Amino acid sequence: MTLKEEVSMSVAELQRLTRSTSRIPQATPDNKAALAFLGPWVLGAAVLTLGPILASLYLAFTDYNLLQNANWIGLANFERMLTDTRLHQSLVVTFVYVLVGVPGQLLVALALALLLDRGLRGRALYRSAFYLPSLLGASVAIAVLWRLVFGGSGLVNAMLGVVGIHTTTSWIGSPDTALGTIILLHIWTFGSPMVIFLAGLRQIPVELYEAAATDGAGPWRRFRAITLPLLTPIIFFNLVLATINSFSSFTQAFIVSGGTGGPSDSLLFYTLYLYQEGFSSFRMGYASALAWLLVLIIGAFTAINFWLSKYWVHYEN
Secondary structure, eight states: OOHHHHHHHHHHHHHHHHHHHSSOOOOOHHHHHHHHHHHHHHHHIIIIIIHHHHHHHHHTTBOOOSSSOOOBOTTHHHHHHTTOHHHHHHHHHHHHHHHHHHHHHHHHHHHHHHHHTTOOTTHHHHHHHHHHHHHHTTSHHHHHHHHHHTSTTSHHHHHHHHTTOOOOOOTTTSTTTHHHHHHHHHHHOOHHHHHHHHHHHHTSOHHHHHHHHHTTOOHHHHIIIIIHHHHHHHHHHHHHHHHHHHHTOOHHHHHHTTTSOOSTTTTOOHHHHHHIIIIISOOHHHHHHHHHHHHHHHHHHHHHHHHHHHHHOOOOO
16 A cells, blocks of 8 residues: 555544534433423523523613613713712621621631641531521521620620620610621621631641641641632632622611611611612612612622632642
8 A cells, every 4th residue: 555545544534533523412311401401490590590680680770660661861870879878877887797797707717727727626516506507697586686696685795794794785786786786696607718728728738737847837827828828719719709798788777777777877787778768768770770880899898809719829739
């Protein structure tokens, strides 16, 4: 066989393989079953998620009040935001809640994760117990309990009386301390980030700590030079999730304040004000515009976190 014939046969074989691999695979019973199972989810996402999102985007430019047909008013809802003093108060309250509560929650979660990572006896039991507040923290029952604990005759004042500080002040009834109690409730729900921190700590090679100890590095130096840098991707992940969840907090402020945002609008969270506008005042068009402003705020904070992450988050590569 000549070289020309060998080349021709090779080209023909290559073309045959190309044609066989470029064919579109036929639908198989497994594919049909997968589509059948995915169908309800896709339908639900389109009808229950995408549909309301698009509807709210349209209503944000209308004067819809739940009782009459929506009339297009353009940017009037967004222009109203510039002079809405209660909206400005809700933004201040929410930003304080996020900027204080998120770091506090992550610090407590990291501290407890470091404690549990030291090989305590009964670690699984402690881990479950510490995770429990995350399951209950956003519930109505815990919010009601929190209201009782920080009330004028609640557990906090009773404990202060034991040490000689007698007061009947309602911590949730004072504008100066009401937001602080809700921030404490938020910090108390540290279970989810704690479990994630603990999983990250378990992935750090023990050899690094042994080598650092051999070189004379103490616990604090090992934490700064090994634990903290290798844990920054986990910190970043928890930071983004905690920020988003904090901006969308609603139940605690609603229950503790009785749905009013009081006292003196000190608990007027952004989501609570949005609820009041939409379902108490029936200004659903304005509430839809507020919802989209919240989307933009959360998106901006998330984008800032991602942009700043390149300066402090360290990956293996």
